Amino acid sequence: MNILNEFLQSIQGIFQTSGFFLNDWRNYIMIGIACVLMYLAIKKQFEPLLLLPIAFGMLLVNLFPAIMVPPQTTMQLVSDYMTAHGGAAGNYPIVLLNGQQYYQVTQVGGLFYYLYQGVKLGIYPPLIFLGIGAMTDFGPLISNPKSFLLGAAAQLGIFTTFIGAVFLGFSGKQAGSIGIIGGADGPTAIFVTSKLAPELLGPIAVAAYSYMALVPIIQPPIMKALTTKKERGIVMEQLRPVSKLEKILFPIIVTVVVSLLLPDACPLIGMLMLGNLFRESGVVGRISNTAQNELMNIITIFLGVTVGATATGSVFLSLQTIEIIILGLLAFSFGTAGGVLFGKLMCWTSHGKVNPLIGSAGVSAVPMAARVAQKVGQEENPGNFLLMHAMGPNVAGVIGSAVAAGVLISILG
Structure with a gap:
């Protein structure tokens, strides 16, 4: 059951970090602009060495915004983490706050960040x-x-x-x-x-x-x-x-x-x-x-x-x-x-x-x-x-x- 829950959470996380989940119409406009810039770079050869990577970077970030997110650090109670993971110990630094032990969990940022x-x-x-x-x-x-x-x-x-x-x-x-x-x-x-x-x-x-x-x-x-x-x-x-x-x-x-x-x-x-x-x-x-x-x-x-x-x-x-x-x-x-x-x-x-x-x-x-x-x-x-x-x-x-x-x-x- 825990494995199934983790799998479903992973699928949900992928969807939530996608451009579709953001449901921001401006992302779709930027995707269109990126395609126009790629056309100018490839077909018209307007300085493709600059324009092509810029346009493709623009395309990627509006399709998958998580590629630019910074690393995020959260604090999780050790007891809660152990319960959620069936008693497995987390390989994270432990911080003592208000008399309780917390795991300092750091999520890696996106590649482009x-x-x-x-x-x-x-x-x-x-x-x-x-x-x-x-x-x-x-x-x-x-x-x-x-x-x-x-x-x-x-x-x-x-x-x-x-x-x-x-x-x-x-x-x-x-x-x-x-x-x-x-x-x-x-x-x-x-x-x-x-x-x-x-x-x-x-x-x-x-x-x-x-x-x-x-x-x-x-x-x-x-x-x-x-x-x-x-x-x-x-x-x-x-x-x-x-x-x-x-x-x-x-x-x-x-x-x-x-x-x-x-x-x-x-x-x-x-x-x-x-x-x-x-x-x-x-x-x-x-x-x-x-x-x-x-x-x-x-x-x-x-x-x-x-x-x-x-x-x-x-x-x-x-x-x-x-x-x-x-x-x-x-x-x-x-x-x-x-x-x-x-x-x-x-x-x-x-x-x-x-x-x-x-x-x-x-x-x-x-x-x-x-x-x-x-x-x-x-x-x-x-x-x-x-x-x-x-x-x-x-x-x-x-x-x-x-x-x-x-x-x-x-x-x-």
């Missing part, structure tokens, strides 16, 4: 930056230092959205975390939010990574609206060659300067530049390859599915989350516009030598934004090759978003 700790504790973002640094050639930025200005201009979305979020009633720390979405840099958004407003980590992480993945949809209309056909067709001069010494000194100098000025940005900038130094030094090939491939892929999987798993119906489909999603879109749009408009200014001051489209790449989504600039430019002039020119602002945007993160943490933390 433990994987999510890397997001919550800010472990994954610096590791992602390590991989990005090892994969990125800073040559275009070194060759054209003016690209730093375009990367800085594209951070406009961060600070304008910060003001907008404060106006809507968010606290300063929450507004700073929402504003950082405008940098189109998921790891930076997670890092800042884990420091300033951990209660908003789920919605902000989903928004940041979703907009990164949807760069090919969001950016082109803004770019075309702010530029003329003639400007989009401008062919830029070839960049000068960059020496190996310059490439080795660059990450060291940037790390020293940024860390001295903004210590709070050191974890992100330091790991980014360490990865790049692995790449450019030429003496640690195995480590560089590991950072670019195995480590980057593993962290991307863990981060993607756990970020997606924060998007439960009850949390994601709330007024506050909807406000964050809208503000994040505005932040990203303002960042794109800021880069393009500053590119137009550089085009005017250089007498037509700079294609304004490369300014859109300053939002930091490496290398997606640079590819979009290349694609939009070639639509007007098939012989135009803007990719390497756009990589300068793109890399500058990564550095700029990390610096902006350091500023926000220094001021608001």
Whole structure:
């Protein structure tokens, strides 16, 4: 009889932790959204490395919410436990309360809860930056230092959205975390939010990574609206060659300067530049390859599915989350516009030598934004090759978003 009761309780527990038992219509909406995102990732190939794990994590948590539950500890009287289990002793710590003995029974949390700790504790973002640094050639930025200005201009979305979020009633720390979405840099958004407003980590992480993945949809209309056909067709001069010494000194100098000025940005900038130094030094090939491939892929999987798993119906489909999603879109749009408009200014001051489209790449989504600039430019002039020119602002945007993160943490933390 005891075995039968335990079996029935187990079946009931499985059913009660399922999405069907919750009977929350918002879960079903999120399942539909997850399917749409998977379609975009697989059929349209909108950054599938990000979008596919995020969408599948979103699907799993709304089908089986227990996959994200934290461990739970309950206290059971030893006598009651012994009675329920036919006198069998429990293998649990015994605690004495009010003269009675209790078993301290701990139920293990869901798989994604433990994987999510890397997001919550800010472990994954610096590791992602390590991989990005090892994969990125800073040559275009070194060759054209003016690209730093375009990367800085594209951070406009961060600070304008910060003001907008404060106006809507968010606290300063929450507004700073929402504003950082405008940098189109998921790891930076997670890092800042884990420091300033951990209660908003789920919605902000989903928004940041979703907009990164949807760069090919969001950016082109803004770019075309702010530029003329003639400007989009401008062919830029070839960049000068960059020496190996310059490439080795660059990450060291940037790390020293940024860390001295903004210590709070050191974890992100330091790991980014360490990865790049692995790449450019030429003496640690195995480590560089590991950072670019195995480590980057593993962290991307863990981060993607756990970020997606924060998007439960009850949390994601709330007024506050909807406000964050809208503000994040505005932040990203303002960042794109800021880069393009500053590119137009550089085009005017250089007498037509700079294609304004490369300014859109300053939002930091490496290398997606640079590819979009290349694609939009070639639509007007098939012989135009803007990719390497756009990589300068793109890399500058990564550095700029990390610096902006350091500023926000220094001021608001």
